[in-house]
Amino acid sequence: MPTVPKPISFTKDEGFFELSKNTVFSGVAKGMGGLFSYLGLASGVENRLTAVIDDGKQDEEYMLxxxxxxxxxxxxxxxxxxxVMTLLQLAAKNLKDGIANIPVCKIDDRPKYAYRGFMLDVSRHFFPPSTIKKILDVLSVLKINYFHLxxxxxxxxxxESKEFPKLNEIGSVRAGTRGDGKEVKGYYTAAEIEEMVGYALERRIEIIPELDIPGHTIALLASYPYLGCEGKEMKVAETFGISDNILCAGKESTYEFLYKLVDEIASYFPSKYFHLGGDEAPKTKWKNCPHCKKALIDNNLKSFSELQSHFINKIIERLEQxxxxxxxWNEAIYGGLxxxxxxxxxxxxGKKPRRVFAAADGGRKTIISKFSPYYLDYPYGMTPxxxxxxxxxxMDGxxxxGLKNIMGVEAPLWTEYVDTEEKLFYQMLPRLMAVAESGWGSAKDYTDFKVRLESLRPLFAMMGIKMPSLGECDPGPIKGAxxxxxxxINAFDRSMINSSINAIKAQSERRR
Ligand SMILES: [Zn+2]
Structure with missing residues (x-):
C-alpha cells in the first residue's frame, strides 16, 4: 500500500470508507485534521474517525x-x-471530486529510530516563517520529528536578540553574496519564533536551534569584534568556505557572552536538545593568541584540539543546568575531552571516522548525517x-x-546555493522521503518506493510543492558527472579564487 514511510504491516480488505468534509475527527484525534484542508474535501456522508490512547503501546506506535x-x-x-498522517496520505491518493474512498485495511506501525530529522541552514540564505511552516507540514506528513535550524x-x-542587539543590526545583514552586491538580511522575531515553535509542536515536531561555535562565527565577530582573538573589525562574510576567524577560547568575555546568548536562545526553543556545532574550526588564531595560550596552560591542556573540547564543555555545562x-558535529569529539x-x-x-565508531562503542549517542548520501544541497547528479x-x-564500522547508540538519521540542507523556496523544495523532495524511510526502518525495495513516492506527488502538489521528475532524481552516470x-565549478568561482589569492598575498606580506 502506497504510503511513505512504508508501514511495518498492512493488510487490505474489500470495501471503502468515504472520507469527506463531514468526517468527524473525535476523541484524541480531535484537532489533528488541520492538514486535510490541503485536500479541498467536499461534503459527503457523516462518519467518524475515533482515536484512543493505548497505554500498552509506545508513544510513537499506532494501529489504524x-x-x-x-x-x-x-x-x-x-x-x-x-x-492521522498515514490517513492523510491514503486520502490524497484516493481523492476524487473532493471525496476520498479509503480502502478497508489494517495497519500496524512504529518507527525503528526515535530521532528522524531534517536540518535547514537559514544563515547562508534566510527563509521567512511562511516557508518554515510549509517545511513543517512536509516533515509532519513524513513523520519526521526533529527540525534542526x-x-x-x-x-x-x-x-532576534534583545541581549545583543548588534547581532540583528550588523550580524543579520550582509552586503552581498560573492560579489553580486545584493543585500541578504533577515531574522526571526521573538513572536515569529514562538509561532513557529507552536506550529511545530502541533505537528509533533521539536525545533532544535544550532549556534555553531567556535568556528562559523563571523556574523558574531562582525557584531562584537571583542569576541575574536585579535579584536579586529570585520564584515559579515560575503563568500563561503571555512574561515580562520573563530571565537577566542581564552578570554572570559567570550564565555560571558555565550552564556547569555545560549540562555536567550534556549528561552525561545523548548526542545530538550540544543546544537552547538563545533565543526570546521581551524586553530590558527588560537595558536597566536596570548589569551588562548594562557588558557591552554591554566587548564592543563595538551593541544588546541583539547582547548576546543574545554571551550564547548563550558557551554554544555551551562545548557545542562x-x-x-x-x-x-563529529569534529567536536576529536579533541578527546x-x-x-x-x-x-x-x-x-574525514580521516577519522574510526573515532566516531569508537565513541559510539563507548556509549556516545550518534545521529547519522553522512554527507555523501544525506546532504540535500548536493545536485541529484552527485547524490541521486x-x-x-x-x-x-x-554502516560498516x-x-x-555501537549500533545500539545510533539514535537515528538527519538530512541537512545547506543553503549557500539555495536562495529560493522553489529550489529548497526541489533539493529536499523526494530525497527526504528516502531518509524518512530509513529512519522509520521500512524494508528496502527501491522499485516499490518509487511507486509510493509517485503516488504522493499530488499531495505535495496540493501543498504547492513541485518535486523533480524521477528522471531528474536519478540522472545516470554521464549527466551525473x-x-x-x-x-x-560554481562553488569555487572567481570570488573564491580571488579571496584565496588575497589570503596568500596577505600571508607572504606578513612573512616579509
Ligand atoms: Zn584567543
Missing amino acids: QVSPGEIKIIGGERGIYYG HISDNQGYRL KGKTVIV LKDGAICQYWSD LKKTYNFDPE FTSE IATVKFF
Missing part, C-alpha cells in the same frame, strides 16, 4: 483500522498523530535519489555495541 462505517486509531499520543554562521545571525542535551552526555552528529568521513535511498544508517563538475 479502516472499516466501511468508521476509522479507528489506537496508539501512543504521537502514534495517533502518525496514524542552523541559525548562525559566517554569513548571518538569524534570531537548563536540562538540555547538547548535540555537536568532550563531555560524555553530548550527542555526536556524524557527517564527515537511489543513493540516498539505499544508504544504510547502520559500527560494532554491534556533468552536474557534479558544474556544482564544483
